[in-house]
Amino acid sequence: MFKRAAAISVHLVRPRWGRKAGASLTRCLHQTLAMAKQLQARRLNGIDHNPWVEFVRLSKEYDVVNLGQGFPDFSPPDFAVQAFQQATSGDFMLNQYTMAFGYPPLTKILASFFGKLLGQELDPLKNVLVTVGAYGALFTAFQALVDEGDEVIIIEPAFDCYEPMTLMAGGRPVFVSLRPSPAPKGQLEYSNDWQLDPTELASKFTPRTKALVLNTPNNPLGKVFSKMELELVADLCQQHDVLCISDEVYQWLVYDGHQHISIASLPGMWERTLTIGSAGKSFSATGWKVGWVMGPDNIMKHLRTVHQNSVFHCPTQAQAAVAQCFEREQQNFGQPSSYFLQLPKAMQLNRDHMIRSLQSVGLKPLVPQGSYFLIADISDFKTKMPNLPGAEDEPYDRRFAKWMIKNKGLVAIPVSIFFSQPHQKDFDHYIRFCFVKDEATLQAMDERLRKWKRELQP
Template identity: 30%
Template sequence: MRNPLSNKIMGIQPSGIRKFFDIVSEMPDAISLGVGEPDFDTPWNVREEGIYALEKGRTFYTSNAGLKELRIEICSYLKRKYNLLYDPINETMVTVGGSEAIDVALRCMVDPGDEVLIPQPSYVSYLPCAVMADAKPVIINLKAENDFKLTPEELEENITNKTKILVLPFPNNPTGAIMNRDELAKLVPLIIKHDLFVISDEIYSELTYGKERHVSIAEFPGMKERTIVINGFSKAFAMTGWRLGYACGPTPIINQMIKLHQFAIMCAPTNSQFAAVEALKNCDEDVDKMVEAYDQRRRYLVNAFKEMGLECFEPFGAFYIFPSIKKFGMTSDEFATKLLMKKKLAVVPGTAFGDCGEGFLRISYAYSIDNLKEGLGRIKEFISELESK
């Protein structure tokens, strides 16, 4: 019997995140600080709107591009929050989460052999999606000494005559790094000079802390026409299970993305789309409260790791912290595995997000302070035992 499976899909490794959570699910008393999912409930008025949509029988297909009312609200929101101007009819589409938008954008924009620049550590889907689109992923290894930001020098040295797309993953999962206006401005001349396109994953745009607020590279002169902005509702609005994202960009690209989405998906869940309209219109205060809570947890973790003697740069975005465990002489996977087995605490090895994540752990603070305290207590005990040997 012939092998029924594609060599391409067989060559892609499964997510390095899942291993630990599969074990946790079978381990009594184990806890996790690894899941990138808000611990808040979806705001009640959003849930109520989803329920109302079902009660009113709004269970039909929407247009392939998404509910028109939602696309209008998305564009209004982006203008209000980030000074981005998009046409809801021709430059906006609704997807099944931001992950579908990443996949569809890459498949619509590359031909076999085109190179896609992927800064790492970063979200686990970029590389396999590039491979599935028959592109060549080119990894840019971000450095801790640069706070895991992409520098113009790193960008320039990885560009070839086959480079077509730069994935810009900021605010960053797993490091929590952000790129401010001045830092993005330094990338723009290179992107335009080399005629690159950008897929800017801004799913954590609302979750920024300190003085620097999120800036989209699409706001810069000459960049809107070469950028696909990807965002969604999972993180800022605590709507992970609603599976709703969106993409905005130049009409010719969005049209092809809608075509592919049409054949693969048809449309995003209808009641989720009605609920998302409510989220965009009336949930600014809810988001602000969640951001305030995340910021409190963020500062708590930064201080706690300093007290433990672990090197850890201060993250200003998303809800992750990325401490270094290099001084213990173990790989990230070894450290995370022993921590899980000895202290029943799951964290994610940095290598789940690229080889340059070696020597680091991703810890999520999308958990209550009580859970974080319990988790950090177990880490502290584990480190004390290592240091006493």
């Protein structure tokens, strides 16, 4: 029908405008018809909106102290900087390709270092894959293991990439929420007050469940899962023959004597677990984008297939620098000179500083056990100023975060974005702050909060 219409149109205009006009109209109609086709793949439907874009844009438009995004604004340790400088200026062959699945010195030290922690004899060629950051490890895992119609259990609040990665692989995300237990009046709440309901968690497992995503220490909550909680997850995974994708990028950032436990170290779990880590989080160098995933060869071989047919290879020089960093840490592990002891000790002081400061204006921080982050309860503000500008259906924490950027010069991230759509309204009274910041940034935060406090006084 469209071809016939185009032909008639050309026939009608040709006597008046000549062949040139007719040809132009034909091209126009052809382009219109061609552009009517859907350009994007169906797997992108519904995942194009990213709330981070809006908050990053706002933080650039206003004079703010950025406590929203999770990156250190201080230098990596000297030994890490020196390792990177050596990698870029030393052996010229580090400018070339290395092994597709990881620079051999790096896969070797990762196998040695984490093998002891996991209680496994790791083969660098079979049990370790180096990826473009932990993000790359997650994407590779979902693409390799999740099929059309598979269900993936996601414990929320959850890092916001788990859901779209599940959807892009053709899977169906199934959500189960950690729920808070109120603290006694006048006392601070803690991230470990947020617990899974064992019955609810068990109800999420079905014959279609392929994997469960675990994040400990958790972003945004800062919760470190206890051994008892991990055993609950492990028992259900084994009972239902489900894989566990364990995102452990903050494993060295634990506070107050809490202990990070890898679920792969529990009996019966190595065989069904992928353990994901990040050099960026480990050595305060998030821009290096070096991550890894470890697991049994019968699972890892499928990740290698995705890797070799996508990125194929990660930058050699960054891998060489990370290898040197881990070699140093292995020599100093458990000693005061270990960065994996020094960093959490320093960041616990930052955390405590931020908690005290936020309380001064009526925010109610929850004390995190781990990670870069803490969340603060804004319920009192929701009661006092419920009608902040924003769309009618926009969760309150998003409107509050925008108001705080524009009026108080402080950037935080609304916690509702870490929840699935049906649960966002239930958790729209929290905002997330990053305390892994330089002392000067914390001082700038204090200055903004002192001004805010003065404005609160009658």
